[in-house]
Amino acid sequence: MHLTDRFRKLIPPALKQRVKPLLRQEWVLPKGLEDPKRFVGTDGVSGQLQLELLKREGCTRDSTVLEIGCGNLHAGILLIQYLEKSRYVGVDPNKWLRRKTLKNLWASELIREKQARFLSVDNFDASKLGTRFDFVLSHSVLSHCAHWQLEQYLRNAGKVLAPGGHILASICLAEGNAYGSSGTPDKEDSMDETWQYPGISWFKLATVISTAGRCGLTVVHKPEYTEFYVKTRPLECHDWLVFSWMR
Numbered sequence: 001m002h003l004t005d006r007f008r009k010l011i012p013p014a015l016k017q018r019v020k021p022l023l024r025q026e027w028v029l030p031k032g033l034e035d036p037k038r039f040v041g042t043d044g045v046s047g048q049l050q051l052e053l054l055k056r057e058g059c060t061r062d063s064t065v066l067e068i069g070c071g072n073l074h075a076g077i078l079l080i081q082y083l084e085k086s087r088y089v090g091v092d093p094n095k096w097l098r099r100k101t102l103k104n105l106w107a108s109e110l111i112r113e114k115q116a117r118f119l120s121v122d123n124f125d126a127s128k129l130g131t132r133f134d135f136v137l138s139h140s141v142l143s144h145c146a147h148w149q150l151e152q153y154l155r156n157a158g159k160v161l162a163p164g165g166h167i168l169a170s171i172c173l174a175e176g177n178a179y180g181s182s183g184t185p186d187k188e189d190s191m192d193e194t195w196q197y198p199g200i201s202w203f204k205l206a207t208v209i210s211t212a213g214r215c216g217l218t219v220v221h222k223p224e225y226t227e228f229y230v231k232t233r234p235l236e237c238h239d240w241l242v243f244s245w246m247r
């Protein structure tokens with residue numbers, strides 16, 4: 001028997017009934033899930049903002065969502081709560097980041113009930129699941145990836161994108177932005193050969209557009225999403241891009 005099942009049996013049914021609705025409220029992350037937030041540098045509030053942006057892109061409860069770089073599930077838990085069964089997949093090579101969340105009694109029950117799935121791959125490729133996704137979400141992933149990983153990301157995220165689907169990803173544009181990002185000194189790509197963490201990698205918008213084009217994707221830059229995000233999280237002044245299939 002799974003350890004969490006044993007614990008669940010120890011909780012009196014009357015207490016379970018009283019606590020469940022409180023924990024199920026949207027936007028609530030139970031205490032203890034905030035660690036190892038120092039590694040990812042985000043929290044449940046960042047997760048709420050990411051979910052809100054996905055909704056602005058048209059995500060509804062019956063959408064299918066792939067989160068690439070799901071970390072310790074700051075957005076993931078809220079998405080799993082929001083979405084219907086079997087609609088969420090999280091990808092992250094650093095399984096240890098989500099381990100504590102997965103061990104949490106409430107979260108593990110939610111994940112099991114909602115049949116959320118996880119993959120520990122580092123090539124952004126979730127195609128082995130055979131699922132097509134209406135949305136792919138990545139916050140603070142392209143902003144750290146090597147130059148060559150941008151194309152790998154777009155190819156593999158594109159491969160699993162449903163017709164009419166969108167990839168919503170944050171990135172750090174070399175040009176900088178009006179919300180606190182300086183960009184690179186010369187406004188050129190940083191051309192990093194490896195994953196930069198906690199450092200930042202930078203891409204010119206023109207580089208992103210041409211890379212996306214090679215992958216059959218179009219790009220829309222959304223400065224209004226940065227404006228929205230920094231109102232609550234002034235230091236998370238990433239640029240936001242939406243990729244879709246070329247018609």
Ligand SMILES: C[S@@+](CC[C@H](N)C(=O)[O-])C[C@H]1O[C@@H](n2cnc3c(N)ncnc32)[C@H](O)[C@@H]1O
Nearest residue numbers: 040042069070071074092093094122139140141
């Ligand atoms: C700054 S954290 C952001 C986590 C999460 N998206 C959030 O907003 O809380 C960057 C995440 O990217 C993950 N990551 C690193 N390399 C990756 C790869 N090749 N594919 C997918 N995720 C990766 C890290 O493990 C980490 O969880």
